[in-house]
Amino acid sequence: MKQHDIVIIGGGPAGLAAAVAAWDAGVRDVLILERDDSLGGILNQCIHNGFGLHTFKEELTGPEYADRFVRQVEERGIPYKLRTIVADVSPERDVLYVNSEEGAVSVRAGAVILAMGCRERPRGALGLPGFRPAGVYTAGTAQRLMNIEGCRVGKEVVILGSGDIGLIMARRMTLEGATVKLVAELMPYSGGLKRNIVQCLDDYGIPLRLSHTVTRIHGKERVEAVTIAAVDEARRPIPGTEETYTCDTLLLSCGLLPENELSKKAGVRLSRVTGGPEVDDSLETSVAGVFACGNVLHVHDLVDFVSEEAARAGRQAAAYVGGTSARQGRTVTIRAENGVRYTVPQRLNMTDEPEPVTLRFRVGDVYRDRSLVVRAGERELRRVKKRILTPGEMGELTLPAAVLAGLEAGAEIRVGLED
């Protein structure tokens, strides 16, 4: 069986940044496996701008952001295979991939980096009642059809869900001459970035109806209308509030789900909250030598954070195959509580010379003027005041080395909100 030091599954922003970082950490035998026709992943269809403010201090479009990393991969001569799907990963890190040129090939990897990204929650999983006509698309599918294939998806549009892709598509379709009648959002707040609500909806006078959902899809062949209704606190439609909008298209932007079918095959333990692997601060999963980064780990709001996280995964995978991993088998677990839904990582490795650790987290509701508090037992390790925390934006918190140095192995630290 062929061997590689590091095999990276996925050539989107996470996989690319991980590959570059692993190479720069000295590993020369890195292989990227990408299922699509080109590197760059979903960024290829994200033609809008707003990427890279953190990473490059300038505002780039998706393809431009991807290109920065593709060039780094090309400059280093890191090999990659396109139109190649990974069919299996074993806990022993045997990777079975399939493509037209080579057929089905097994390779053994010193380390595997999972970077498969996420998928959109489809209509079926939302249980939207009504007919099943053409014209119901997830926002990302519509985005691909418009931006890559150049198709007009619809002329009169209703959007369910105010995730960022839905908001971006509201503007995109409006600019291409479609009428976007409204965006309905089940929750009492939007899951999208404030900037997108202003620049994609407000700019074009598109109403956002919070606490509303679709209760019926009309039209046997093609969507003819949708009925929306207000929902109560249990998110059940309130009878008598139904309004029907004629339209030919319904876009769904109702959440992203990390795509971890391969991770499960590798025996990786997943978090029930994130849908992604549970990892330690080196982004290593429950299976030794298998690392995860990007949207397969947890859904990010900004690609800049994906790149940063993936670079860490790349460096740590390099350390793992180089035998210089700092891991000493002593760990501290992190528990999210009091409004904090999760943290990534979920556990920390204790070392003699700890380095500062960045925790990423999301909250479950909109909170104003709270403190984010980290505790070990009753001891307060860190307290940060926050003016606002929203479910749509990923939070970040750094634990300084000095704080970590004082922790006992086997301890639990808790991250939560307090008044």
Next chain:
Amino acid sequence: MEKYELTCIQCPIGCPLSVTVDGQTVAVTGNTCPRGAIYGEKEVTAPTRTVTSTVPVTGGVIARVSVKTASDVAKGKVLEVMRAIRCAVVTAPVYSGDVIVTDAAGTGVDVIATKTVLRRG
């Protein structure tokens, strides 16, 4: 005197801004930091946006190339710029940064490719 209600987008807080324009004087209230005041004034007096879209490519490895305005254009010009972009067709190869539409809709701003599309075959 005119009054505008905006949401600040400079950070996740999203302060609700009230902006009043009285002749040459612009007053912003509701902001909680100086960046909000600057944003509010600009949004009311000279708002600008970057426009992005795609243009068909003939003879390329893919069918369309993504494009953007090389810098922001006046918000009121966005739809005109879109019309200019819709008229454009290019032939491969196209390189990221190539000018696709010169001086789009009289804004003085070029529309440039944001992706490289090589020739097919």
Next chain:
Amino acid sequence: MERYDFDVCVVGAGVVGAATARELSRYDLRLCVLEKEEDVCSGTSKANSGIAHAGFDPETDSWMARLNVRGAELIRELCGPLDFAYRQNGALVLCFDEEEIPALRALYERGLRNGVSDLRLITGEEARRLEPALSEQVCAALYAPTSGIVCPFGMTLAFAENAADNGAVFRFLTEVTGIARDGEGYCLQTNRGPVRARFVVNAAGLYSDTIHNLVSAHKISVTPRRGEYMIFDQEVGGLVSATIFQMPGKQGKGVLVTPTVHGNLMIGPNAESIDDKEDTETTRAGTDEIARRARLSVPDLPLNRVITGFSGLRAHGTTGDFILGEVEDAPGFFDAAAIESPGLTSAPAIGEYLAGLIAERAGARKKEDFLAVRKGIPEVAKLPPEERAALIARRPDYGRIVCRCESVSEGEIVDAIERTLGARSMDGVKRRVRQGMGRCQAGFCTPRTMELLAEHLHIPLEKVTKNRPGSELIKE
């Protein structure tokens, strides 16, 4: 010139029409199948429980009882040579109330009378040993090991393709609007011109009353009875291994919980009488109802793993049985009307019965060159890596995965379009190779599948439809 275009014209390419055409294609008869939709299996046949029933349920000596038991035998016999997915997974009928045990016993005895083999009455304990996910409330059960599950599309396609391979002509988007006596036979008016045939088979499903009533003074009526279903992710497909029925009671026939042949879990259906034969809407009330009732059998249903829902329409008759055979006042016109459950299971037996009648009436002989075997599209991802690689070496497009959830390659999609009675729509591709049936529900593979349809049907992308005309995916 020949008076008739065909010896036999079958109206409807659902499972009954396809099975009948397949059985007729054994004989030296010129056959035609007319279908109003763009593909086979587009009505009642496409949206049902997919169960090959053992046959204990129908009243003894009814058409339903006889044809169910025979149909189940034929499905077991034909799934190999015709290469469609079938698995004998057994079934349990659950009893939740001690007082209903006599009724369960009656069901068992009826099963024996109907000729169902290996039936057993078991205790609640035994049932839970067989199926640990079952409710503690189960006090007894009827176990029917010969019950099975089948892919309704796969089976219908197998019959239809095999019939076509044996010379049957299929005409799609062809709707029968009138039937007139024409000498010894009939002239069928359609939206695409007249078709003359010596014999007619009415396998028009929900519209079998309309077709029957065009030729007979003895009117029949078929009403749509809607049933809703939910499909779960393959990850929870192993929650039960047998098909779990409930004792028919005051609440109707009960809701089933079953694995599908493709490894998903499915629950449903409820039963709602409606007026509109096109009304395949799903409703919140229906979804809630089947979830609530399925939980009686399996309390820990993972409702957060539902990937899709659908509803199907049963062709419900008024006689309580299939309406089958030559119509009294219309010689040469054969009904297969009001075919509701166990219609899918009975279909091959209905085909066998009607084909026999017609062949005898026509004095037809069996063909020597009848092709009894049909090969399906290879499921490339299920092959061992070496075989998969060998296949990809021959056909590189088998190595390019389009649908990642179900691991469907470009080659399989091309096969679906290019083969006998190939797919003409997105749904047609989906039913043949399961593209888009997985957990992302075609989110990722829609654009490429559209391109492949456009390319291989030689139509522009804007003309690609979800199913029938009017369901174009792109709105120009």
